[in-house]
């Protein structure tokens with residue numbers, strides 16, 4: 001598969017903190033590409049740069065071979081990247097459907113005016129939610145009344161709604177129970193089956209080994225190793241994350 | 251719906267209805283058509299201004315300048331008409347004054363990153379100073395074009411035009427705030443700015459729109475105030491500051507609890523004007539009104555604090 005997203009030498013400093021010190025990753029089209037690494041390795045920072053939430057100090061991003069710069073989250077979304085952030089960033093006091101359609105509200109013409117189509121948004125939201133957590137049925141419920149896993153489902157639905165080519169998930173299973181984790185992993189596989197490119201960040205090595213086609217391991221802001229195929233076992237991953245060894249196994 | 255929820259959503263409005271019944275029975279003349287039209291006219295001025303404040307507050311920004319901006323727009327209109335500028339142009343200039351003041355507030359908040367509590371306090375003071383500068387400290391009075399005065403004093407049938415205008419404006423801003431993408435974007439920005447931004451909403455634009463609408467409302471209200479009083483003076487809208495804030499805060503205890511909302515602001519304006527009017531009719535001393543406003547402001551916020559606290563403590 002051709003390379004869908006490529007980054008070269010992405011550098012990002014927060015004051016004196018060198019969060020990223022030159023990350024270069026090639027994500028292939030239609031694959032699930034996992035990014036692993038210990039706490040503070042820079043995974044979320046890397047994702048925020050792809051999502052346009054933060055801007056890199058140096059480095060290049062290319063999508064489909066074209067150089068891109070994302071000055072805002074809007075720019076990243078428009079380039080076909082939908083991101084579920086680790087801190088979710090939901091508006092807790094707004095309803096489920098309003099969160100799912102935030103920034104991409106559906107409208108219909110009434111007397112020539114584009115007014116919100118709330119009925120359709122509720123219906124479509126229910127459809128997205130059905131793929132993830134069919135037990136949530138009241139799309140008017142406020143997000144503040146939901147559990148951590150249910151909020152995660154809302155955030156994932158929001159990404160699905162963009163119908164983006166590239167879906168980025170930062171620790172999507174962190175707050176979830178066993179059954180919900182299975183649902184999310186199933187969803188990740190179905191995104192791949194639908195031809196989408198997925199970037200998955202996770203601490204759960206079992207999950208990564210179960211779904212990923214390729215893995216990049218970050219350590220203190222640099223990518224130390226890229227693994228694929230048969231190298232992808234949970235044991236192997238833990239070993240590389242902890243030891244930081246840079247040599248390939250074979 | 252649970253009783254609790256009904257009280258949360260409609261309690262204040264029902265209390266307003268109770269107040270109406272009470273005044274109908276105990277306050278002489280309250281129900282006379284002259285008094286009711288007078289009440290509705292006051293509601294018109296107050297709610298128009300408060301709609302603007304509400305839009306800014308929906309984005310979690312406080313506009314403490316709207317009353318002084320309204321006074322400034324009024325003296326701009328008075329000044330231009332007194333120098334023989336055609337009144338439609340003067341009206342346009344007054345509305346533009348409000349718009350520009352709102353735009354300035356919006357840019358101060360989003361570009362210069364001065365919290366709205368401070369920046370609008372600053373622009374309020376500037377507007378006040380400019381209003382005194384333009385008038386030289388006195389009021390513009392004199393002969394005004396009857397067509398202009400019609401805006402403030404005219405009637406269509408038995409109903410003052412300003413009341414009809416306010417009703418139409420109310421329907422427009424209600425639709426804008428609850429039925430359009432822009433309305434939802436303002437709300438999302440006020441609720442969680444970062445979540446809104448990451449969802450691709452231009453949160454700067456939303457805040458600027460909120461504050462511009464507040465300034466614009468001040469400019470529009472100024473036109474009707476001047477036409478109604480046939481005079482323009484600095485500080486003429488000063489009393490509307492606390493009243494407008496109180497109407498908005500009282501509105502936050504209704505319909506969508508703890509959130510500023512246009513319908514709530516409208517009903518809040520009705521209740522506050524009815525109360526003031528009733529107090530006068532019942533022979534209460536003038537200072538009772540100020541005490542009452544203070545109590546309404548404090549109690550409303552105690553009941554529904556979240557958005558306001560975010561706005562006030564964003565320092």
Ligand SMILES: Nc1ncnc2c1ncn2[C@@H]1O[C@H](COP(=O)(O)OP(=O)(O)OP(=O)(O)O)[C@@H](O)[C@H]1O
Nearest residue numbers: 014017018019037038039040041042043044045046
């Ligand atoms: N806004 C910020 N300001 C200052 N430092 C930051 C900021 N965001 C991240 N950092 C620092 O940058 C480094 C990388 O953080 P990042 O969140 O990208 O790590 P991570 O790999 O996602 O960690 P985790 O597994 O805990 O989510 C850390 O040292 C962190 O403290």
Ligand SMILES: [Mg+2]
Nearest residue numbers: 043044045086
């Ligand atoms: Mg992280």
